[in-house]
Amino acid sequence: MGEFELIQKYFAGATPTRADVVTGIGDDAAVTQLPPSHELVITTDTLVAGVHFPDGTAAADIGHKALAVNLSDLAAMGADPVWFTLNLTLPSLDTEWLRHFSGGIAALAREFGVQLIGGDTTRGPLAVGITAFGTVPRGSALYRRGARPGDRVYITGHVGDAAVALRVLQHGLHLPAEYQTAVLQQLHRPSPRVREGLALRGLASACIDISDGLVADLGHVLTASGVGATLDLKRLAVSPAYESVLAEIGWELALTHGDDYELCFTLPLAHLPAFNAVSPRFACGFSHIGDIDAELGLRIRDEAGAPYVPRTTGYDHFRDGAFAPRS
Ligand code: ADP
Ligand code: MG
Numbered sequence: 001m002g003e004f005e006l007i008q009k010y011f012a013g014a015t016p017t018r019a020d021v022v023t024g025i026g027d028d029a030a031v032t033q034l035p036p037s038h039e040l041v042i043t044t045d046t047l048v049a050g051v052h053f054p055d056g057t058a059a060a061d062i063g064h065k066a067l068a069v070n071l072s073d074l075a076a077m078g079a080d081p082v083w084f085t086l087n088l089t090l091p092s093l094d095t096e097w098l099r100h101f102s103g104g105i106a107a108l109a110r111e112f113g114v115q116l117i118g119g120d121t122t123r124g125p126l127a128v129g130i131t132a133f134g135t136v137p138r139g140s141a142l143y144r145r146g147a148r149p150g151d152r153v154y155i156t157g158h159v160g161d162a163a164v165a166l167r168v169l170q171h172g173l174h175l176p177a178e179y180q181t182a183v184l185q186q187l188h189r190p191s192p193r194v195r196e197g198l199a200l201r202g203l204a205s206a207c208i209d210i211s212d213g214l215v216a217d218l219g220h221v222l223t224a225s226g227v228g229a230t231l232d233l234k235r236l237a238v239s240p241a242y243e244s245v246l247a248e249i250g251w252e253l254a255l256t257h258g259d260d261y262e263l264c265f266t267l268p269l270a271h272l273p274a275f276n277a278v279s280p281r282f283a284c285g286f287s288h289i290g291d292i293d294a295e296l297g298l299r300i301r302d303e304a305g306a307p308y309v310p311r312t313t314g315y316d317h318f319r320d321g322a323f324a325p326r327s
Contacts, residue, residue, distance in 0.1 A: 030117035041079035049126035063104030070132035075197030076209035079134025086119035087129035142207035144224035160254030161186035179241035213258035231290035
């Protein structure tokens, strides 16, 4: 099977056919239509075997996650995802692997109505690069900048489960069986918070998706907005699975590991009534974890109200000192 046949068999037609795609896979480039008065939102992310997922990860999970991390970036911008391209580097032509990989991508693409419109296929060490495109009505994208003192800080869902899953897989952390399924799902099949991002347009003052860890990613919002924040660990939602090992692993992983793909957003108090009207539709749940203040930096209070400083110093914000937690 040649490259062209491979694309026809596993990718062309695997995802929804959208009316705004003039020409998708099959020509030298794709041609699409943008709705009037809309802006195009573009993001790209690459997953490399052994770096972004352990060797031996199921092909369907790799497909799902490669698209999910891109849709998560669009969600953080408040964008409506529409199309994506796929750059695939494969060590060999393994049809079973391709079938599962394509199935994983296609299922998520169908859930959010996004069409695969092109890509490139090459031979080499396994890597999956996706570029995803979304649309927003002009002027309505959510940015990292925009948080103001007095705004509340929220996250969707829970943080730390992907970290717990890796501990289970790589370090033999013991977790009750019923929780293992949930954290492995969070690691391998994160759900991009697209519907939530759309609902936050016009409400959130700033938004980011949590890929590098809550502390690092909220730090980007604070830096971009020129503000600080105080977080309360007693408000931070961890899952029942994380809760079951909290005494053993502490808060560190939830705060700094990342791979969560939840949204972290800030909300002006004036938008609280409108938020309360839409937030019951957040099936993933959400929690108010702290507040924006004028003093730069991030302050974290433990459950007793005492200053909490994460041990991890691997992030640029800590190294640069611009974001060192102060008490
Ligand atoms: P070219 O040589 O002009 O770059 P290719 O042979 O690479 O064309 O690709 C042919 C068509 O197949 C193009 O429309 C391209 O976008 C599409 N394509 C190639 N690889 C992929 C892929 N992995 N997923 C989706 N479409 C692909
Ligand atoms: Mg090409």
